[in-house]
Amino acid sequence: MAEFWSSLVAFFERLSGQFPIVFQALNSGFLQTLKLFAVTLLGAIPLGLIIAFGSMSRFAPLKGLTRFVVWIVRGSPLMIQLLIVYYFPGMVLKNNWWGSGETGRFLAASFAFIINYACYFSEIYRSGIQAVPVGQQEAGQVLGLTGGQIFFRVKLLQMIKHIVPPMTNEIITLVKDTSLARIIALQEVIWAGQAFMKGRSGISGELWPLFFTAVYYLVFSGLLTVLFSRLEKKLSYFRT
Amino acid sequence: MAYFEVNGVSKSFGSNRVLRGVDFSMEKGEVVSIIGSSGSGKTTLLRCITQLEQADEGRILVEGEPVFDAAETKRLSKEEKRRRQLNFGLVFQQFNLFPQYSVLDNLMLAPRLRAKKEPDFSKRREELLAEIKEKARAILEQVGLTEKAKQYPCELSGGQQQRVAIARALMLSPKILCFDEPTSALDPELTGEVLQVLKNLAKEHITMMIVTHEMKFAREVSDKVVFMADGVIAEEGDPETLFQNPRSPRLKAFLANTTL
Numbered sequence: 001m002a003e004f005w006s007s008l009v010a011f012f013e014r015l016s017g018q019f020p021i022v023f024q025a026l027n028s029g030f031l032q033t034l035k036l037f038a039v040t041l042l043g044a045i046p047l048g049l050i051i052a053f054g055s056m057s058r059f060a061p062l063k064g065l066t067r068f069v070v071w072i073v074r075g076s077p078l079m080i081q082l083l084i085v086y087y088f089p090g091m092v093l094k095n096n097w098w099g100s101g102e103t104g105r106f107l108a109a110s111f112a113f114i115i116n117y118a119c120y121f122s123e124i125y126r127s128g129i130q131a132v133p134v135g136q137q138e139a140g141q142v143l144g145l146t147g148g149q150i151f152f153r154v155k156l157l158q159m160i161k162h163i164v165p166p167m168t169n170e171i172i173t174l175v176k177d178t179s180l181a182r183i184i185a186l187q188e189v190i191w192a193g194q195a196f197m198k199g200r201s202g203i204s205g206e207l208w209p210l211f212f213t214a215v216y217y218l219v220f221s222g223l224l225t226v227l228f229s230r231l232e233k234k235l236s237y238f239r240t
Numbered sequence: 241m242a243y244f245e246v247n248g249v250s251k252s253f254g255s256n257r258v259l260r261g262v263d264f265s266m267e268k269g270e271v272v273s274i275i276g277s278s279g280s281g282k283t284t285l286l287r288c289i290t291q292l293e294q295a296d297e298g299r300i301l302v303e304g305e306p307v308f309d310a311a312e313t314k315r316l317s318k319e320e321k322r323r324r325q326l327n328f329g330l331v332f333q334q335f336n337l338f339p340q341y342s343v344l345d346n347l348m349l350a351p352r353l354r355a356k357k358e359p360d361f362s363k364r365r366e367e368l369l370a371e372i373k374e375k376a377r378a379i380l381e382q383v384g385l386t387e388k389a390k391q392y393p394c395e396l397s398g399g400q401q402q403r404v405a406i407a408r409a410l411m412l413s414p415k416i417l418c419f420d421e422p423t424s425a426l427d428p429e430l431t432g433e434v435l436q437v438l439k440n441l442a443k444e445h446i447t448m449m450i451v452t453h454e455m456k457f458a459r460e461v462s463d464k465v466v467f468m469a470d471g472v473i474a475e476e477g478d479p480e481t482l483f484q485n486p487r488s489p490r491l492k493a494f495l496a497n498t499t500l
Contacts, residue, residue, distance in 0.1 A: 143408070
């Protein structure tokens with residue numbers, strides 16, 4: 001028992017010595033994680049809407065093509081998509097248009113994440129659009145509203161109410177999915193934590209920094225959960 | 241010349257010919273009930289009149305002015321179509337209130353958006369919006385829902401929601417107010433309050449066209465009853481004659497199956 005306590009004390013002594021260095025490294029890694037998260041949302045939220053309209057198009061070839069792409073993207077692992085996006089230009093086309101270094105990796109990762117999440121979002125949007133009863137459109141029409149007025153004044157808020165819960169889910173998944181960018185060596189928080197195993201800033205063979213990265217994800221997804229449940233509550237004053 | 245006229249209106253969905261040349265007219269201030277079994281084309285006729293559907297053939301006139309002509313609709317601008325559509329109001333079976341707006345805002349949404357098209361809107365903004373609010377309050381009082389103005393549709397009973405829907409349709413002062421089975425989605429104990437509102441409107445000589453299954457109501461309130469079968473008007477007349485002495489075997493059979 002005494003042995004257990006002394007080794008535990010020794011571990012925490014070591015940890016407290018290493019913590020400032022590790023904390024700083026993980027913070028800068030998490031900044032990269034946040035950047036990828038933000039860029040993905042900024043790109044995928046509008047792109048998803050375009051894809052949603054494509055998959056509901058009355059023009060059959062466009063609808064077919066869109067649904068085919070959505071199937072490919074949703075049906076294959078994001079990790080493989082990351083690898084293909086990053087390595088295909090350089091290895092197959094002999095022209096690595098992403099550029100070298102961290103910037104190149106970030107561009108490629110952003111591209112893959114935006115496409116992947118836009119496809120998921122598009123299906124959520126589609127369900128939201130189709131959930132608004134046709135009677136809402138017709139009521140707007142007989143009251144002499146224009147198409148734009150019906151979309152923005154009547155349907156949009158009802159759609160948003162429908163899609164907030166599934167979007168929350170998807171966005172929290174995105175927080176954790178950003179870690180997949182590790183596969184192309186993007187220097188996000190997992191990469192930063194793992195570096196202390198191999199050796200960095202005089203620390204090597206340490207596993208705890210990697211474990212500690214989970215705290216970052218927990219705190220951030222906790223914040224998002226609070227934020228989105230507030231939004232959901234705000235929209236709960238009406239029922240569709 | 242009748243106040244409102246429907247001439248030779250036909251409509252098909254694919255190979256299903258739902259309306260087969262409907263001719264019909266009514267005078268200002270009249271209440272006309274349209275009865276008939278399901279599938280007879282009543283609702284489709286109402287949807288063609290209110291232009292939620294485009295009839296394939298025929299013309300519709302209000303005060304002698306064409307508001308729909310199957311031969312020329314493609315050439316009309318969207319705004320012109322909307323302007324013509326506003327000759328009619330429509331109250332739906334499922335109410336179709338806008339759930340995110342309060343009762344008062346449901347009433348005011350369309351008039352406010354229409355008011356923006358007034359040439360002097362920017363100058364008289366306050367005045368116009370105040371007029372709309374005043375009108376909304378007056379109409380709410382008319383349907384007995386003054387105290388519900390700030391509530392949302394989900395907080396109201398079905399009967400109250402339908403009364404709001406009627407009030408919303410009245411806001412744009414349509415020349416002809418159409419009802420598509422206004423009490424069919426209601427619990428039986430709630431139909432009375434909606435029918436009472438319709439009776440009050442009839443007393444004020446609002447021109448109304450009501451598709452209904454409420455035979456007792458049709459008989460009490462209507463100036464004229466129209467019986468539809470297989471996409472045409474099979475019989476029409478004043479309610480007493482029509483219900484007491486139906487001529488066509490179709491109407492006899494229909495009335496025999498309906499409880500008065």
